[in-house]
Amino acid sequence: MKVLWLNGRPVKNPGGTEQHTVDFANSLKKVKDIELFLAVAKDSFVNSKLEDFNNKIYVKFKAEFAPRNSYKLIKESLRIKPDVIIANNGNEYVNAFVAGKLSKARIFLFRHMVANQPFTIKKFIFPNVDKILAVSDYVKEFLINEEKVDPDKIDVIYNFIDPEEFKYSDEKKKEIRKELNFSEEDMIMLFCGKVEIGKGINEFIEVFRILKNKHKNLKAILVGGGKKLKEIKKIFEGNKDILILGPQKKVAKFYIASDIFLMPTYANESFGRTIIEAFATKTSVVATDLGNIPYLIKDGVNGFLTKVRDINDMIKKVNILIENKQLRNKFQEESYQIYNKKFHKDVVFNKFLNLIKS
Secondary structure, rough: OOOEEEEEEEEEEEHHHHHHHHHHHHOOOOOOOOEEEEEEOOOOOHHHOOOOOOEEEOOOOOOOHHHHHHHHHHHHHHHHHOOOOEEEEHHHHHHHHHHHOOOOOOOEEEEEEOOOHHHHHHHHHHHHEEEEEEEEEHHHHHHEEEEEHHHHEEEEEEOOOOOOOOOHHHHHHHHHHHOOOOOOEEEEEEEEEOOOHHOHHHHHHHHHHHHHHOOOOOOEEEEEOOOOHHHHHHHHOOOEEEEEEEOOOOOHHEEEEEEEEEEEEOOOOOHHHHHHHHHHOOEEEEEOOOOOOOHHEOOOOEEEEEEOOHHHHHHHHHHHHOHHHHHHHHHHHHHHHHHHHOOHHHHHHHHHHHHHOO
16 A cells, blocks of 8 residues: 655754654554655755654645645656545645646545644545545534535544654652652642743743742642743752753653643644643643643543632632642543553554555
């Protein structure tokens, strides 16, 4: 079976769709009866992470209208004769559709965002592809309610994380805490994401400051780059209670070391990858009730939900988790079971394989 995967965005700094392509391409490469072809931008993050792939077509889609690259994609599709074409970005939908129809391939479009698509795509492309693959239940609902896509056209294929990298154990937690100079008695809050106002960094800092006055063993880990990073480093310079790390290539160990993951984002998260990372590493979650987050967390069952910018509610719920180890453990175990049943790589990827092979 021949699969042509298209991700022609010429970006060097990865977003969700770029990491998604890398994850799925690496998994597809290991499937014996699949021959994978990649259509990627030459100077892109995706290409740099998939250097060992032989079957590559270099195309660049900054926008939908890219005649030279569209022609190249169609020409290569007719040569390869793929069984399936998969597009990962909105700018590629028209190109994937035309190439797929001319080469008689089945067409799958991943939908990552909840932004409205142009009339032509909604009217002519969406109804005439084989499947639209929403990365979350929230995106699926948006496609049905706002884009008026036939529900039968949509399947949900979640993003997945590396299960080995995010594998939890009590022993590993002890080792990482020792490495980071934290004790077993410390209660650690984690922020992992862009260090910017829209991701709720101000709320995270305020919650930490207030609760630190009450709980002397409270510590914080801050992972990520962004506009506020320099300012926060300056504020907490010399403070041993908060570890400010900046951007990190590997983040799993910081989840494993932590007890509570606070996600005070202002954004309508279309998936919420960091929450899945917390689930996998048995880290209790407190997060704002936006976008796909309420599809991941049932308030009081496997985590806590709060309103945007509601610092008092965040303080209240983080404090409950600090003081109630039994509830903290309950949330961790509930979330870990959800991760294994719905979001584990094996579950997600096998569903995806069955779809493209059926």
